[in-house]
Amino acid sequence: MEKTLVVKNLALAFHQERRPVTILAGVEFEISSGETLALVGESGSGKTLTALSIVKLLPPQARLETGEVRLNGQSLTSLSEREMENIRGRQVGLVFQEPSAYLNPVFTIGNQIEEAIKSSLSRKEKKERVAQMLAEVGLDEKHYWHYPHQLSGGMQQRALIAMALINHPSLLIADEPTTSLDVTTAVQIISLIKTLIKKHHLALLFISHDIALAHYFADRMAVMYAGRLVEIGPTRTVFNSPRHPYTESLIACLPEKYKPGEKIRAIPGTVPDFANLPSGCPFHPRCHRRMERCFREEPEMFPVASALVRCFLYGNSVATEPGN
Amino acid sequence: MRRYIVRRVLQFVPLLFGMTLLSFLIIHLAPGDYFTQLKMNPQISPETIAAMERNFGLDKPVLVQYFYWVKNILTFNLGESFAYHVPNAFLIKERLLNTVALSVFSIMATWMLAIPLGIYAARKKGCWQETVLSAAAYVGISLPSFFIAMLLVFLAARTMVLPIGGTTSIFWTGASLWEKFVDYLRHLLLPGMALTLAGIGSLYRLMKNNFLEALGSPYILTARAKGLPPVLVLYKHALRNAVNPMITIFGYELSGILSGAALVEIITNWPGMGRLILDAVLSQDLYLVMASLLIGGFLLILGNLIADILLVMADPRIRLR
Numbered sequence: 287m288e289k290t291l292v293v294k295n296l297a298l299a300f301h302q303e304r305r306p307v308t309i310l311a312g313v314e315f316e317i318s319s320g321e322t323l324a325l326v327g328e329s330g331s332g333k334t335l336t337a338l339s340i341v342k343l344l345p346p347q348a349r350l351e352t353g354e355v356r357l358n359g360q361s362l363t364s365l366s367e368r369e370m371e372n373i374r375g376r377q378v379g380l381v382f383q384e385p386s387a388y389l390n391p392v393f394t395i396g397n398q399i400e401e402a403i404k405s406s407l408s409r410k411e412k413k414e415r416v417a418q419m420l421a422e423v424g425l426d427e428k429h430y431w432h433y434p435h436q437l438s439g440g441m442q443q444r445a446l447i448a449m450a451l452i453n454h455p456s457l458l459i460a461d462e463p464t465t466s467l468d469v470t471t472a473v474q475i476i477s478l479i480k481t482l483i484k485k486h487h488l489a490l491l492f493i494s495h496d497i498a499l500a501h502y503f504a505d506r507m508a509v510m511y512a513g514r515l516v517e518i519g520p521t522r523t524v525f526n527s528p529r530h531p532y533t534e535s536l537i538a539c540l541p542e543k544y545k546p547g548e549k550i551r552a553i554p555g556t557v558p559d560f561a562n563l564p565s566g567c568p569f570h571p572r573c574h575r576r577m578e579r580c581f582r583e584e585p586e587m588f589p590v591a592s593a594l595v596r597c598f599l600y601g602n603s604v605a606t607e608p609g610n
Numbered sequence: 611m612r613r614y615i616v617r618r619v620l621q622f623v624p625l626l627f628g629m630t631l632l633s634f635l636i637i638h639l640a641p642g643d644y645f646t647q648l649k650m651n652p653q654i655s656p657e658t659i660a661a662m663e664r665n666f667g668l669d670k671p672v673l674v675q676y677f678y679w680v681k682n683i684l685t686f687n688l689g690e691s692f693a694y695h696v697p698n699a700f701l702i703k704e705r706l707l708n709t710v711a712l713s714v715f716s717i718m719a720t721w722m723l724a725i726p727l728g729i730y731a732a733r734k735k736g737c738w739q740e741t742v743l744s745a746a747a748y749v750g751i752s753l754p755s756f757f758i759a760m761l762l763v764f765l766a767a768r769t770m771v772l773p774i775g776g777t778t779s780i781f782w783t784g785a786s787l788w789e790k791f792v793d794y795l796r797h798l799l800l801p802g803m804a805l806t807l808a809g810i811g812s813l814y815r816l817m818k819n820n821f822l823e824a825l826g827s828p829y830i831l832t833a834r835a836k837g838l839p840p841v842l843v844l845y846k847h848a849l850r851n852a853v854n855p856m857i858t859i860f861g862y863e864l865s866g867i868l869s870g871a872a873l874v875e876i877i878t879n880w881p882g883m884g885r886l887i888l889d890a891v892l893s894q895d896l897y898l899v900m901a902s903l904l905i906g907g908f909l910l911i912l913g914n915l916i917a918d919i920l921l922v923m924a925d926p927r928i929r930l931r
Contacts, residue, residue: 343834375837382835387828391927392850401846402836433926449836 288359289316290456290489291340296353298332298339298513300560307561309335309348310513314587319456322483322490324500324521326536327510328557333493336510337459340491341378342370358456376404379450383462385442389434395420395445396430404453419448423478440471444478454486461493476503497536501525509533512558512568519593529595531575567598575599611922618915622908627680629907630900634676637896654692679900688904689897693889698901701886706868706905708777709875709882713867715798716805721860724810728817729849735822743814750811759804759877772800775879801878805871816859820852827851854925861917865910868902 296313299306310332317323325333338344340355342362355362357377365373374380382388390398399416407415417427423444434442443463450458460479464472480503483490494500500507501521508518509532517530528534535553537543544550555572558564564571570580579598587594588601649659670678682689688698731740766772773779777797782790824830825848833847863870872884883902890898922928 341835343831371837371839373837374835380832380835382828382832384828388832390829390833390847390851392854392925393847394926401838401842404837435927446832449832 288356290319290321290358291315291317291491292354292356293336293340294354294356296336296339296355297351298335298344299349299351300347301349302347306349308351308513308563309560310339312587313353313510313513313515315508315515315518317457317489317491319489320483320487321506322492322504324492324494324504324507325510326494326497326500326507329495330557331510332513333495333510334461335513337380337461337491337493340459341374341380342367343374343380372404375402375450375455376453377455378457378459379453379455381443381446381450381458381460381463384466385439385446386434386466388446389442391434393433394430395425395432395434395437399445399449399452402449402452415452416448419452420445422451422482423448438471439467440474443467443471443475447475447478447482451482451486451488455488457489457491458483459491459493462495463492464499465495497525498540498542509536512563513560514568514596515587515594516569516596517593518587519591523591523593527591529590529593529600530597531573531599532569535572535574567596615915615919618918622911625911626904626907630680630904631676633903634679634900635672637894637899638672640894654695679897683904688901691890691895691898693893693895693898698898701898702883702901702905705881705883705886708880709868709871709884711794712798712801712805712871712875712880712882715802716809716871717863717867719802719806720809720813723806724813725817725853725856727810728814729821729844729852731814731818732821732825733844740818744818747811747814750807751815753808755804755808756873756877758807759801759874762800762804762807763878766800773797774800777881797880801871801874801880804874804878808874813856813859817852817856820855821848824848824851850924854921857921857924858917860920861913863913864916865913867909867913868906 293313293315296310297308298310299308313332313336315323315325325336327333335344335348339350340357340362342350342365344350350363353363357373362370362373389395396413396416399419400412403412403415413430416430420427420429425441425444425448429437429441429445434445437445447463458479463479464475467475476499479490479492482488492500492504497507497509504521506519507521507524509516509524509530511532517524517528517533524533525537528537532553539551539553553572558568558571566582567573567576567580567584570576573580577598583598585596585598585602587596589595590600679689686699688702690696691698691701694701727743731743734740763774766774773796775797777794778790779793779797782793785793825844827848829851830843830847833843838847868883869887871880871882872888874880875882875884876888887899887902889895890902
């Protein structure tokens with residue numbers, strides 16, 4: 287059976303004044319229907335750009351260099367902007383980080399959901415469809431007439447979810463949907479998304495910087511560093527026995543892992559600048575298990591157990607002694 | 611909403627009261643007065659002066675005079691001009707019409723050109739069209755309105771395309787209503803163009819920046835992610851947000867309807883309120899000044915009220931209480 291979403295060898299570059307700057311390289315993953323893939327990584331690692339590449343909503347200076355995106359068996363790569371308008375909303379729904387900014391302040395919730403309906407329905411049928419959708423995301427029918435500022439953050443995010451799902455798409459992309467919400471509201475939104483996914487058998491690409499949250503409800507997990515996927519596999523495999531040193535450090539930094547009184551750990555160094563990526567493996571300057579060849583060559587993805595890991599520790603040669 | 615408007619209209623009364631009282635006192639602070647001036651003027655008979663004295667109580671203290679003036683205003687008597695020897699209402703009526711025609715023409719022309727041009731430039735951001743438009747706008751902003759007016763008068767005189775000065779041509783009396791209208795418009799065109807050219811640059815720049823800001827907003831990404839066609843993304847989602855800040859400016863423009871055109875009126879010899887008020891102030895024609903101030907103040911308050919009401923209709927986040 288064809289997967290809902292297949293992303294193959296995606297590469298993206300920013301074309302600015304001088305030379306193109308590569309942002310994404312060799313990004314590959316698949317999501318089947320009913321499955322949740324979590325894309326995790328630090329801020330600025332290229333997660334959002336990966337999501338926007340799928341629906342081709344990129345900033346003007348960004349260009350897809352290579353790669354293919356297939357949605358329900360159809361290749362999106364060669365589609366024109368007009369054809370993409372038909373894909374967006376109808377086959378892919380998007381939910382973003384900060385609901386208050388992503389809703390237009392001068393139109394009612396109802397208006398904004400209703401205009402997203404792609405099928406030709408009468409006014410009355412459209413209104414019924416919106417009311418039904420509002421109920422499904424746990425909003426009262428009266429919110430149809432409300433403006434975004436009259437709703438709380440959680441309710442705004444519910445409205446955006448309703449908007450993304452109104453055409454019953456097969457894929458939902460949620461880009462840090464709970465980051466700007468407080469913890470209790472975030473839990474409600476997460477469980478709402480979970481319910482909706484089960485109900486509509488949706489494929490979900492869940493983007494988060496929070497590996498613990500991703501672990502809580504993703505089937506599979508992909509870890510991104512400097513525009514590359516460094517590890518991808520079933521959530522339990524990746525979370526319980528991380529293979530890539532980066533994943534390992536991310537999980538070691540989680541607050542749950544501390545004993546009382548222990549000092550807070552952090553990965554030394556900072557996320558590299560895309561314009562000045564380190565040679566070889568981009569993670570080597572911060573890596574505690576780097577080897578000599580990490581300075582020179584960039585590793586490919588090597589299969590380890592049920593996961594794929596982009597690290598020389600797991601293939602391409604005999605493991606050499608970890609150096610400094 | 612209705613209650614708000616009623617209350618705002620009621621607030622007009624104390625506002626106008628305070629404004630006129632202040633202007634009345636300030637005019638009296640000026641050295642010399644019309645009284646001495648009039649007495650030295652052989653054209654005005656002592657009887658007229660005496661009649662005025664009785665009518666407005668000019669021999670009484672300033673505050674009492676003010677209340678006499680208010681009493682006259684309440685009976686729609688704007689008093690008589692010392693300089694022109696006709697009722698101020700008559701003087702103002704004609705001039706007011708000319709100024710309002712000029713202002714309405716130039717405001718409409720400015721907005722109808724600046725808004726589409728701003729949107730166009732925002733959509734062509736970084737292209738040569740935007741560069742050309744923005745450079746032209748820069749020139750327009752740099753040139754003062756009176757200079758543009760002088761330039762246009764010069765050009766009109768050279769080419770004889772447009773009439774200069776006044777509102778009517780010689781054939782006016784025999785013309786049909788339509789011909790009169792066209793003739794009036796032709797006379798209006800010169801000062802109207804001067805005001806439009808002077809105002810269009812800044813408005814264009816504001817609109818362009820507002821539209822660009824709206825286009826960069828996250829809700830535009832939402833609209834595109836919904837798969838909306840560009841027409842809706844641009845002219846529904848972006849435009850509605852870009853126009854909101856312009857409404858306040860529109861209110862200010864409305865309030866400037868009387869005084870905003872004064873310089874251009876004087877240079878193009880357009881018989882509007884600008885010239886009248888200037889002359890009245892110079893010759894201390896007290897009641898003419900007061901009448902003009904009253905109308906100007908009224909328009910200022912009205913313009914702000916209209917802007918507030920428009921803003922509420924455009925932006926749901928603003929509520930009137």
